[in-house]
Amino acid sequence: MNEPASETIGIDLGGTKLLIGVLDGTDVAWENREASTGQNEEELVELIVREVNAAREARPGAAAVGLGIPATIDYARGVAVSAVNLPLAELPIRDRVEAEVGLPVFVDNDANLAALAEYTYGAARGMPEVVMLTVGTGIGGGLILGGEVYRGATGAGAELGHVVIQADGPPCQGNCPNHGCVESLASGTALGREGRAAAESAPDSALGKLLAAGQEIDGTAVTDAALAGDATSIAVFELIGSRLGVACASFANIFQPNAIVVGGGVIRAGDLLLEPARREVRERALRPMNETPVLAATLGNTAGMIGAAALARLELGRLARREG
Numbered sequence: 001m002n003e004p005a006s007e008t009i010g011i012d013l014g015g016t017k018l019l020i021g022v023l024d025g026t027d028v029a030w031e032n033r034e035a036s037t038g039q040n041e042e043e044l045v046e047l048i049v050r051e052v053n054a055a056r057e058a059r060p061g062a063a064a065v066g067l068g069i070p071a072t073i074d075y076a077r078g079v080a081v082s083a084v085n086l087p088l089a090e091l092p093i094r095d096r097v098e099a100e101v102g103l104p105v106f107v108d109n110d111a112n113l114a115a116l117a118e119y120t121y122g123a124a125r126g127m128p129e130v131v132m133l134t135v136g137t138g139i140g141g142g143l144i145l146g147g148e149v150y151r152g153a154t155g156a157g158a159e160l161g162h163v164v165i166q167a168d169g170p171p172c173q174g175n176c177p178n179h180g181c182v183e184s185l186a187s188g189t190a191l192g193r194e195g196r197a198a199a200e201s202a203p204d205s206a207l208g209k210l211l212a213a214g215q216e217i218d219g220t221a222v223t224d225a226a227l228a229g230d231a232t233s234i235a236v237f238e239l240i241g242s243r244l245g246v247a248c249a250s251f252a253n254i255f256q257p258n259a260i261v262v263g264g265g266v267i268r269a270g271d272l273l274l275e276p277a278r279r280e281v282r283e284r285a286l287r288p289m290n291e292t293p294v295l296a297a298t299l300g301n302t303a304g305m306i307g308a309a310a311l312a313r314l315e316l317g318r319l320a321r322r323e324g
């Protein structure tokens, strides 16, 4: 169980921070986090190399590196094609890091890795067909189909957050040219926006009083107020959760998954978010897909790191079988 060869390095590179760990399954032998904000491509590569070297110094037996990035990925070439929240474009990040650290490196989309983590160790353990949504600043998507991460033709697929739930809806976020994507209507960003609107129209609510006191009404504030029982904030979650559920009903119809797993920062609201989503799935999806469970992710904000380490282990095993 504790053989050094069973440990791999997992990196979750986010828009604001990098989380790195040396893991055996979900057991974290070493862990670190560093700010990633405001760095250019070269600085990001240097940051990753520096952190991998620190991880190897602490745990010399670590055998491979998995790297999760919130970007569209060319999986076979290990290239980060484009990202909304990081200054990356056509960056051959796998080869760049591999050349510096001398370990096999595998690169994937961060939500794909969250799906792999929840499938391997979390809420969807043992379920071969899984739809994963990570609801944070945006909405990331990941698919496990037939027990494998589904990546599309080149690795950029499963962008489930960009399914349209309102054809003439608001413009989507970042570099998405579409309108009315579920990401634009049910992300943490949308939660904050709807929360501000609700606070303005209900000045006597807890949320309205926060606004009057000059506090910023963002997704965190709405979640805190809802969990404390503020009816106005709970109604905002009803709206956001039901929008999410409209998308989930389509995913249930398309994939007939064993479960839809919802993670990301907004899942802190738990059933306040998920109950309205479950209701939409029950009412909108075809039978028997209307019985698809909508589950809360269980691995929290380390899911990306755990999934990255799991990817490294998985791909290392494949390489060994191919060579053996």
Ligand SMILES: [Zn+2]
Pocket: 161, 162, 163, 172, 173, 176, 177, 178, 179, 181, 183, 184
């Ligand atoms: Zn979009």
